[in-house]
Amino acid sequence: MDTLSTGDTLAPVFTEIETILGKDTYDMWLRPASFGFEGQTLTIQLPNQFWQKTIQSRYEHIIKDAFLKHTGLEITVSYIIKEIKDPVQTVLQSTPIPSPVQTAAPVIQKSPFPARLNDSYRFDNFIESPSNRFAYKAAQAVVNKLGNRENNPLVIYSTPGLGKTHLLHAIGNQILQQNPAARVLYMSGEEFVSEYIEALQNKSSESFRKKYRSLDCLLMDDIQFVAGKAASEGEFFYTFNALFESGRQIVLSSDRTPHELGLEERLSSRLLSGIITEIKKPNLETRIAILRQKRDSINFDIGDDVISFIAEGIQTNVRELEGSLFRLVSYCSTHGVIPTIPVAKELLADILTQEEQRLAVNVNAIKKVVGKHFKIDMDDFTSKRKTQSVAWPRQIAMFLCTELTDLSLPEIGREFNRDHSTVVHARDLVKEKIKSDPFFSAEINQIISDIKAVDKK
Ligand code: ADP
Ligand code: MG
Secondary structure: OOOOOOOOOOHHHHHHHHHHHOHHHHHHHHOOOEEEEEOOEEEEEEOOHHHHHHHHHHHHHHHHHHHHHHHOOOOEEEEEEOOOOOHHHHHHHOOOOOOOOOOOOOOOOOOOOOOOOOOOOOOOOOOOOOOOHHHHHHHHHHHHOOOOHHHOOEEEEOOOOOOHHHHHHHHHHHHHHHOOOOOEEEEEHHHHHHHHHHHHHOOOHHHHHHHHHOOOEEEEEOHHHOOOOHHHHHHHHHHHHHHHHOOOEEEEEEOOOHHHHOOOHHHHHHHOOOEEEEOOOOOHHHHHHHHHHHHHHHOOOOOHHHHHHHHHHOOOOHHHHHHHHHHHHHHHHHHOOOOOHHHHHHHOHHHHHHHHHHHHOOHHHHHHHHHHHHOOOHHHHOOOOOOHHHHHHHHHHHHHHHHHOOOOHHHHHHHOOOOHHHHHHHHHHHHHHHHHOHHHHHHHHHHHHHHHHHHHO
């Protein structure tokens, strides 16, 4: 089948369809389809009949209207079913079949230069709850009082998947909505470091600096990547100060508290001078509300009982919560299956088990089992002793904490009377050994099942 070429006159048609349906719905139902257009017939190729019925009944009229508006043609739509060989695998793991039209340009973004914002992360689709209320309010306060000393910088920290990136983009989008001429830039700490290194190599540090100096608001995500790299940290401090002194807004996110970042003193105290707020794990009601919002935005029938089942099972990470819902929806729409609790149970078994383990295992069980296995005392896990016979089991225990608990690196560090970088080092060392030594890997597996047995008692 001929496919539509990009950049031709039909691009605005699909942009319009995406705008009307919303990004989530478009991604869910139309992006996996292929389109062909000949004469006045649009052919849509889809994986199954269920999919066809959904598009026919809900979206066909929107597609037709968009064609009429942009091309003046009254089109007919025909469907071709072409089953995907291994539907679950394809839908769940491959990237979606690219649609013939590029993603619509973000609607809100009108900054004078690329702000790098994702317009699907907004305040209006962020569910406010006791666990994130302070961060949410502080983020809104930043928009309304840009650069105000009281809110500058705003630092948001949390374990992964709890909405830091979402809030950073929401701030940027809202600023641009209120003032399209504002100069806003979103970037990750990692990007900052790599752009800085590139600038050094190309001897273009001056233009690198200039880019930041002209900003009204810098949104830097995951600044833990900047911390500890002396040169980039110095450059970041320089950028930070230039912005701060001229009353520009800075918003930062991190996977740990500013204290735990191990930053240079001068930078650390600057960060501490603004607002620092943590996002905690959402409670059950919030998790249900997040899933319901997602369900409504993709327009898929899925019962509240199933929503509650997922929300009860997945507690520690909103990204996984949403991912589970999408996995279920993809599976059910591909197979024309109604989503029920038994289907969800089976399909999400791996994630649910992982989550159970994460919640169940505690540090003491890990220490107990590892201590017994290597014949060391409980005190040795926190002692200063560095002999290999003690240090190695301690590193193994730290590694197991990163795998089996949902504690953050600094939290694990505290359990062993050490800092987070020691935990990172231990984790990497043990991982490497597991990869290269099958006997050791088997030994670790044995230890893990012993830990689970202890934990159940
Ligand atoms: P982090 O940056 O903290 O790792 P993200 O901002 O990437 O987390 O959030 C992960 C996913 O969960 C995103 O899709 C985000 O939209 C969603 N999410 C997190 N918290 C909320 C919330 N309170 N309301 C709605 N969606 C949320
Ligand atoms: Mg993030």
